[in-house]
Structure formats: C-alpha cells, structure tokens
Amino acid sequence: MIVTTTKGEMDDSLLEHRSGEVDDDNEFTTWTEYWLDGELVHRSAHVTLKKMPTFAGAETASF
C-alpha cells in the first residue's frame, strides 16, 4: 500500500507501522502512524465523538 509521508509517497513495506485507539465516554479514536528510521513520517487520526454539548431544557412560564 502506498502511504503519503513527509518524504513523499512510499510503500508501507518500507515503513514501521504503529496504530492505536482510544475508547472512552467522550470519543472513539483510532490513529495510524508510519515511521522511517525512527522518524515519524505519517500520522492520521479518526475521531468519532460520543458526548455532545448539553443544552438546558426549555421551559415556559406558569401564570
């Protein structure tokens, strides 16, 4: 697979691949890194938010 890196397009067989994920109450995140000779040359991340801002409920006045 060809990967876009800081060195240009490279075949992933030439790179060290690392990946991980975060799964908590707020988000599910995955990330992918490619390293070349100890240098980070590509990092992508994909975040899916779980917890949205909370809006106070609307009310009408009583007479």
Add this chain to the structure above:
Amino acid sequence: MSNTQSMCTSFMGEILTATHNFGVAPIRAATTADTFKAALYLASATINAATTVYSSTGEVTGTNYTAGGVTVTNGTAPTATNSSATAGVAYWTPSASFVYTTVTLTTAFDTVLLYNSTQSNKAVSVHTFGSQTITAGTFTLTMPSNTTTTALLRLSTT
C-alpha cells in the same frame, strides 16, 4: 382532551431554521441554508461556551490547513420530534464527516468549533476530543447518528 403547558417542539425546530425573530436582527438575505464551517483549535486555546464568533487566535496552522477550517456538509434539514404532550427534541447533524485531508498539524489540537460563516462567523458549538497531531495525514471527525438522543445539536424539553 385537555390542554398542557409546554414549549412547542415545532418552535424549537424553527429556532434552528431562524423562522422566529424576537429581536431586530439579523435581516436574512436568502431563504437557503447558511454555510457552516468547522475550525480546529490548539489544546492551548480557550474556546468554550463564551466563544461568540470564529477567530484565528488559537486556531491550528500547518500544511494544507486553511484558516477557518472546512465547510460543513449540510444535506439534512433540522428535525423536531415530540416525545409527549410536554416534551420534544429539535436536532440537526451535518450529513458528512469533517475531513482535513493530507495536513500536517504538529502542535497538539483538541477542539473543533462549528460556526456560521454566512452570519458573520457566529459561533454555534464547541466539541473537544483527546489531543491529536497529524503528520502528512488525514484528520477525520465522524458525525454521530442524527437522532433525538445522539445528534450533534439538540434542543430539548422534558
């Protein structure tokens, strides 16, 4: 039959479409939907409920990232749904993920600001996530399902 005091759910939906105006502004120039954008902010920035308008202060900078962020895909109009005689939810979610393609953002960022670029860049909502950096890669924020309980923006009565 009986009457029940309540905020009309349709009203909440119509707030999301600017049908009602209790003030004197703004004068809307078009009947089409406004353009909304999504900008990323550094973990060191101060973006919160007090934010009233998009600002480049604290915004990320880097290769292939355009100040102001990306345009939000808005293919689904807001929906208002009653859950009882007194309660309901009005909600809206962008119809596609926010995608920042082949960017390099080396300083940690953890926030996206949704704002209305048609209405003088007025702020809509702030969403935070774990700090990220991107190197010659793509950052994607996937939207939640557009439902009464998970939509990105929800106004509700109980």
